[in-house]
Amino acid sequence: MVRKTTIVPVNRSLLPQIKAIIDNKTKPLGALGQLEDTATTLALVQQSLQPAIHAPHILVFAADHGVARSGVSAYPQSVTWQMVMNFLAGGAAINVFANQHNVALKIIDVGVNHIFEAHPLLEDAKIAMGTHNFYDRAAMTREQLHEAFHVGREQVEKAIGAGSNTIGFGEMGIANTSSAALIMSYCLNLPIADCTGRGTGLNDQQVQNKIALLGTVKKQRGPLHSSDDILQHVGGFEIAAMASAMRYAASRQLTILIDGFICTAAYLCVYREHPDIADYVIFCHQSQEKGHQQLLETLKAKPLLALNLRLGEGTGCALVIPMLYSAVNFFNTMASFEGANVDGAS
Numbered sequence: 359m360v361r362k363t364t365i366v367p368v369n370r371s372l373l374p375q376i377k378a379i380i381d382n383k384t385k386p387l388g389a390l391g392q393l394e395d396t397a398t399t400l401a402l403v404q405q406s407l408q409p410a411i412h413a414p415h416i417l418v419f420a421a422d423h424g425v426a427r428s429g430v431s432a433y434p435q436s437v438t439w440q441m442v443m444n445f446l447a448g449g450a451a452i453n454v455f456a457n458q459h460n461v462a463l464k465i466i467d468v469g470v471n472h473i474f475e476a477h478p479l480l481e482d483a484k485i486a487m488g489t490h491n492f493y494d495r496a497a498m499t500r501e502q503l504h505e506a507f508h509v510g511r512e513q514v515e516k517a518i519g520a521g522s523n524t525i526g527f528g529e530m531g532i533a534n535t536s537s538a539a540l541i542m543s544y545c546l547n548l549p550i551a552d553c554t555g556r557g558t559g560l561n562d563q564q565v566q567n568k569i570a571l572l573g574t575v576k577k578q579r580g581p582l583h584s585s586d587d588i589l590q591h592v593g594g595f596e597i598a599a600m601a602s603a604m605r606y607a608a609s610r611q612l613t614i615l616i617d618g619f620i621c622t623a624a625y626l627c628v629y630r631e632h633p634d635i636a637d638y639v640i641f642c643h644q645s646q647e648k649g650h651q652q653l654l655e656t657l658k659a660k661p662l663l664a665l666n667l668r669l670g671e672g673t674g675c676a677l678v679i680p681m682l683y684s685a686v687n688f689f690n691t692m693a694s695f696e697g698a699n700v701d702g703a704s
Contacts, residue, residue, distance in 0.1 A: 365608045368402045368637040376401045382694040392662055396640060396685040403613050403638050404523065409686045413521040414679055415462045416615075416672040417513050417603060418445065418452060418528040419596035421469035422488030424497065425575075426533035430568045432558045435488070438532045439472030445530070446477045451669060452528060455676035462520065463672075465530075468509055469595035481516075483509040485595050493575055496591045497537070503590045503598055510602030518610060524682065525607050526615035526642070527624070528672020529596045532558070535647060538623035540572055540592040542649055544582050545626050546656060555619075555648030556668075585627040593627075600624040608638040613682075615675040618645035618667060622653050629657065640682075642674035643667055 380394050381387055388394065400409040420442050426435040444450045445465045448457075456463040466481040467474060471488045474480055485505045489497040498506075517525050535557035542553040550573045556565055575592065582588045589598045601624040607614050608628075616625050616639055628635050636657075643663035644651055654661060662678050695701065 363605050363609045363632075365605065365632045365634045365638075367634040368611075369405060370402065372402065372405065372407065373398070375407060379407065379689065379694075382696070383688065383692045384695055384698050384700050390688060392660060393681065393685045393688065395660070396662070396682065397689040399640060400613060400682065400686055401689065403611060408690055410523075411679075411682050411686060412523045413462060414524040414526070414682075415464065415517040415520070415522045416452065416456055416526040416528055416675050417464050417466060417517065418530060418672050419466045419468050419510075419599045419603075420530040421467075421595035422471040423531055423533040423537060423594050424489050424491030425493055425536050427491055428493050428571055429564075430536045430557070430571060431533045432560050432564065433532050435471060435532050438530060439470050439474075441530050442467065442470055442472070442474065445671075446474070446479050450671060451673050452671040452676060455673055459676055459679040461526075461676055461679055462517075462522070464513065464517075466509065466513055466599065468506060468599045481513065483512070483599075485509070489594055492537075492592050493571060497593055498590055498595065498598075500590060502595070503586060506595045506598035507602035510599040510604075511606045513599070514603045514606045514610065514612075518612070522612070524613040524615065525603075526617065526672050526675025526679075527600050527604065527621050528617050528675060529600060529620050529670050531594055531596050534594050534597065534620050536568065536572060537592055537594045537597055538620045539649060540575065541588055541597070541623040541627060542653055543572075543576065544588045544592070545585070545630055546653075550576055552652065553649040557647070585631055589627060597624045601627045604628050604635065605632060608632070608635040612638065614639045615678060616641045617672050617674045618643065618670055619647040619650040619653070620670060622650060622657070626653065626657070640678070642678040645674070
């Protein structure tokens with residue numbers, strides 16, 4: 359049985375007070391730009407005039423994709439489990455940034471084609487040894503989709519139990535840009551070519567082959583309308599788990615940090631059916647992957663960073679964490695014009 363999740367819009371009654379606090383800081387109006395928007399989001403989500411970041415977590419969901427065997431990635435499928443091992447050894451970019459900013463990191467194996475030994479960073483939630491190749495059939499069964507949803511919800515519960523009020527999402531899965539491109543194409547009714555990029559570094563010919571294969575998949579599948587149908591047929595275990603985790607985190611009124619293209623595609627699956635999730639979300643960066651900029655524009659999202667990242671792993675979330683602390687610190691401790699005896703704008 360699938361639990362229904364309700365997302366309520368944030369109560370905006372505090373907005374005039376929040377705006378007054380920000381506007382009365384010792385600075386010109388709007389001078390802190392998106393930090394002011396970020397502080398406003400955090401204060402509204404937390405329903406507090408003294409917002410705080412508690413025990414930030416980054417949850418990296420990892421799974422393999424059967425379509426990797428059809429040559430849509432520059433890297434072999436084995437790189438998924440090898441990169442998970444790198445995460446567990448502390449050698450990946452996400453480890454560096456999470457350690458630097460004191461962020462709790464968890465790697466969730468939802469469907470990697472490898473058996474891992476127990477490790478403190480690893481959550482074993484394996485559904486299968488990867489999805490089916492969606493070129494041939496649906497990526498997963500309905501039962502597997504619901505298992506992935508359960509995993510996402512459970513991991514958010516664990517983060518809440520550890521005292522977190524801020525959760526970032528990352529992923530690892532060779533070929534998952536193919537799933538994300540199809541999700542975007544279905545959800546926004548766009549041509550597959552507009553949604554498909556280089557992923558892990560395809561050359562021009564390989565990109566065209568990828569577009570042709572994904573276009574064939576879309577013709578074979580025919581119309582897919584609900585987000586659940588789209589995820590079941592062309593998604594990945596890690597994408598479905600992230601979507602569920604985001605939905606549940608919003609229902610628990612947490613701040614949600616969205617990483618790059620794949621995480622945004624997972625978010626899109628939730629947003630189209632629960633648009634109030636937007637109240638709880640901070641978009642961390644605009645990636646270099648084709649389609650992400652259009653996806654962000656469609657969502658009317660203003661990411662905090664544009665560094666030409668295309669790594670995934672939740673790296674954009676980790677890089678944004680210091681900005682969140684800066685946002686709450688200026689809101690809570692920066693002097694007001696009155697307090698500093700400085701004349702304000704007339």
